[in-house]
Amino acid sequence: MERVQCYLLAAPATKALGRELRRQAVLARTGNRGATAKAVADGLWQRLGDHGRSVTANERDRLRRVSALRGHSPSDSHPPSHLRCARIAAGLQFPAAVTLADADPDAVTIDTERSAPAARLAAATLRDIHL
Numbered sequence: 001m002e003r004v005q006c007y008l009l010a011a012p013a014t015k016a017l018g019r020e021l022r023r024q025a026v027l028a029r030t031g032n033r034g035a036t037a038k039a040v041a042d043g044l045w046q047r048l049g050d051h052g053r054s055v056t057a058n059e060r061d062r063l064r065r066v067s068a069l070r071g072h073s074p075s076d077s078h079p080p081s082h083l084r085c086a087r088i089a090a091g092l093q094f095p096a097a098v099t100l101a102d103a104d105p106d107a108v109t110i111d112t113e114r115s116a117p118a119a120r121l122a123a124a125t126l127r128d129i130h131l
Contacts, residue, residue: 028126044122
């Protein structure tokens with residue numbers, strides 16, 4: 001998990017992702033542009049993933065530098081994020097233990113299995129997020 005956080009979630013990037021999540025929550029609550037809460041919740045994780053993937057490598061590097069300059073840390077019990085990320089980057093790299101191709105029947109089974117809990121979590125997130 002920390003590797004994923006270091007990949008994208010520098011403090012400024014986290015704020016940008018939070019803004020996008022709040023934007024989606026407002027859209028779900030107001031029904032603006034004809035959107036229903038269910039429609040927004042159904043595509044929430046895909047849209048947030050698309051938003052994260054839209055951050056260019058240059059912007060990601062810039063956000064990491066900003067985080068290092070500010071000394072951002074998730075809490076007092078953690079070292080600054082840039083130090084944690086540097087340690088992870090310097091560590092051993094292991095190949096994935098499990099990989100699935102998009103056409104793999106197991107991938108379809110997994111997607112089907114996680115779709116209902118993901119939809120419930122998206123609806124609860126949009127409902128409960130503090131605006």
